[in-house]
Amino acid sequence: MHKGTARAYTNIALIKYWGKKDDALILPMNNSLSLTLDAFFTDTTVTFDEQYTKDVFYLDTVLQDEKATAKVSRFLDLVREKMDRPLFATVESINHVPTAAGLASSASGLAALALACNEALRLNLSKTEVSRLARRGSGSACRSIFGGFVEWEQGTDDLSSFARPIEADRFEDELAMVFILLNDKQKDVSSRDGMKRTVDTSAFYPAWVNTAGEDLTLIKQAIAEKSFTKLGEVTEANALKMHATTLAATPPFTYWSPESLRAMEVVKSLRKDGLECYFTMDAGPNVKVLCKKQDRQQIIARLTQEFSAEQIICALTGPDAHSIET
Numbered sequence: 078m079h080k081g082t083a084r085a086y087t088n089i090a091l092i093k094y095w096g097k098k099d100d101a102l103i104l105p106m107n108n109s110l111s112l113t114l115d116a117f118f119t120d121t122t123v124t125f126d127e128q129y130t131k132d133v134f135y136l137d138t139v140l141q142d143e144k145a146t147a148k149v150s151r152f153l154d155l156v157r158e159k160m161d162r163p164l165f166a167t168v169e170s171i172n173h174v175p176t177a178a179g180l181a182s183s184a185s186g187l188a189a190l191a192l193a194c195n196e197a198l199r200l201n202l203s204k205t206e207v208s209r210l211a212r213r214g215s216g217s218a219c220r221s222i223f224g225g226f227v228e229w230e231q232g233t234d235d236l237s238s239f240a241r242p243i244e245a246d247r248f249e250d251e252l253a254m255v256f257i258l259l260n261d262k263q264k265d266v267s268s269r270d271g272m273k274r275t276v277d278t279s280a281f282y283p284a285w286v287n288t289a290g291e292d293l294t295l296i297k298q299a300i301a302e303k304s305f306t307k308l309g310e311v312t313e314a315n316a317l318k319m320h321a322t323t324l325a326a327t328p329p330f331t332y333w334s335p336e337s338l339r340a341m342e343v344v345k346s347l348r349k350d351g352l353e354c355y356f357t358m359d360a361g362p363n364v365k366v367l368c369k370k371q372d373r374q375q376i377i378a379r380l381t382q383e384f385s386a387e388q389i390i391c392a393l394t395g396p397d398a399h400s401i402e403t
């Protein structure tokens with residue numbers, strides 16, 4: 078029996094990954110850059126055992142169905158390629174994410190699974206190699222191997238596509254991200270399906286790829302200069318451009334709900350009142366507010382006038398993924 082447990086944290090992209098150059102290897106069209114956060118993380122235990130006759134997957138102690146287990150098995154097959162004697166495994170993931178949140182925890186989940194496999198099988202993979210492995214599970218997961226600011230180098234093949242931490246002289250410690258959780262009934266298009274439809278059909282998509290490269294340069298300058306204004310402006314603009322591509326897809330779609338739009342307007346009015354903050358959004362209706370750590374209490378106070386307290390969750394920057402003793 079080979080057992081390992083690891084913890085990995087959620088990351089939110091400031092420069093988005095939105096579109097694959099290679100679906101099978103999960104190679105992106107552009108580099109992305111994210112901030113790893115401390116408030117949401119996944120603990121994953123993987124146990125490989127000669128006795129097991131199939132892969133089994135528990136998420137938050139609930140036995141998962143065929144489809145969810147198949148996704149984990151596809152990932153485990155990558156690990157089994159590295160084993161002299163391939164074994165089946167039991168995977169147990171606990172998401173420390175508010176369940177009502179509907180927050181995508183696939184990034185922290187797959188990152189934790191990759192690191193847990195490295196521990197269980199004593200593969201002695203470097204963090205870069207674990208990031209590369211996690212990428213094969215879910216693109217954004219490769220960024221959750223590292224804490225703070227992280228850049229995913231798009232690369233040109235499996236070997237050259239992985240994430241690396243960005244040295245920022247602890248600028249990340251001056252920041253906070255306040256989540257506005259807007260649970261909408263509508264079934265969102267998954268990020269995987271959404272980006273595929275966009276790449277395949279959206280007239281706006283080529284412009285997105287071009288400007289994403291420029292935005293990355295600008296945001297790295299902002300980090301180097303510790304300019305929060307520049308960081309926020311580029312982050313907000315990049316998210317708006319990414320979401321604009323979905324409107325020109327066939328069939329068109331958007332992740333924005335009426336409440337998302339209201340939340341974005343609230344962020345703009347906070348800025349007008351001198352409380353500097355910027356929003357970003359991913360493949361769902363939730364709105365994430367990037368602000369200075371020192372302003373977070375004032376911003377939370379204003380947001381709880383507009384939304385209920387349980388909809389507001391504050392995160393600070395988070396650490397590298399790491400193994401944990403169970």
Ligand SMILES: O=C(O)C[C@@](O)(CF)CCOP(=O)(O)OP(=O)(O)O
Pocket residue numbers: 089090092093094095103109183214215216217218268269358359360
């Ligand atoms: O995180 C970002 O850069 C932006 C997004 O969150 C969406 F806004 C994309 C996440 O995509 P992911 O779930 O990693 O897709 P996969 O590779 O098909 O599994």
